Amino acid sequence: MVKNILADADNRMKKAVEVVRDEFSKIRTGKATTALLDAVKVDYYGTMTPLKQVANVSTPDVHTIAVQPWEKGMLQPIEKAILNANLGLNPTNDGNLVRVPIPPLNEERRRELVKLVKKFAEEGRIAVRNVRRDAIEHLKKTEKQEHISEDERKRGEQEVQKMTDRHIKEIDHLVELKEKEIMEV
Numbered sequence: 326m327v328k329n330i331l332a333d334a335d336n337r338m339k340k341a342v343e344v345v346r347d348e349f350s351k352i353r354t355g356k357a358t359t360a361l362l363d364a365v366k367v368d369y370y371g372t373m374t375p376l377k378q379v380a381n382v383s384t385p386d387v388h389t390i391a392v393q394p395w396e397k398g399m400l401q402p403i404e405k406a407i408l409n410a411n412l413g414l415n416p417t418n419d420g421n422l423v424r425v426p427i428p429p430l431n432e433e434r435r436r437e438l439v440k441l442v443k444k445f446a447e448e449g450r451i452a453v454r455n456v457r458r459d460a461i462e463h464l465k466k467t468e469k470q471e472h473i474s475e476d477e478r479k480r481g482e483q484e485v486q487k488m489t490d491r492h493i494k495e496i497d498h499l500v501e502l503k504e505k506e507i508m509e510v
Contacts, residue, residue, distance in 0.1 A: 326472050327464065327481045334460035334485055338453050338492040345449035345496055349503045352438055352445075356506075357384040357427045361414070362392070367399065367406040376403065380423075390425040392416070430507070438507045446500045450493050457489040 350360040359382045366373040367380075376382060380394040380403060392403055400418050407416045407425060416425045430438070461482050468478040 326467055327477055330460055330463050330467070331481060331484050331488070334456050335488055337456040337459075338488055341449050341452035341456065342492055342495050342499075344452070345445055346499060348445040349442060349499060352441060352503070352507070354438070354506045355427065355429045355509070356387045357390045357425075359384060359390065361412060361427075362390060362407065362410075362425070365406050365410045365412075368402050369399070376406065379403070388427050388429075390427065392423040392425065394422070397421075435507050439504050442500055442503050442507065446496050449496045453489055453492045453496070457485050460485045 350358070351364065362376050362382055365376040367376055368374075369379050376392065379396070379399050380392045383391050383393070385391050392407075394400055394403055400420070400423060403423050404416045404418050407414055407423070414425050414427070416423045418424075464473070464478045464481045464485070467473050468475060473481075
């Protein structure tokens, strides 16, 4: 009974950390990464399709993303989709592939991005704490229904707290890495 509650809490906390990691991958630093274009959808014969399903996306160097469509006719729609995605990127089409230059960040923009990273991290921490609260409530209910003893509940609560600390520490570590990456010139 307690193991199930703890396993569920651990899974939900891991998901919260994954959401934070995913949000961080979308925040652009001065470096080119294919993750920047993950959210871009292209009009592929009337169907909005993820960019990765109509083209090969790569990073030939740290300041450029190259998008090689599988069909030549998709160059225009891909270029248009990247422009319309409001990522602040200006793609260029050379007839064979779409190049997306990644402009370097200025100091002010870097600081804004760090604030954004901290906001996402705090949301992640709150999600982890909410899971902790739910797990502890679940343990208390289980004790009241006389399925577990008070000692088992207390041990369970200590385990949940250790889990919470571990996941929050992981989020803090991710923040530290992302902040370094953003502030790196």
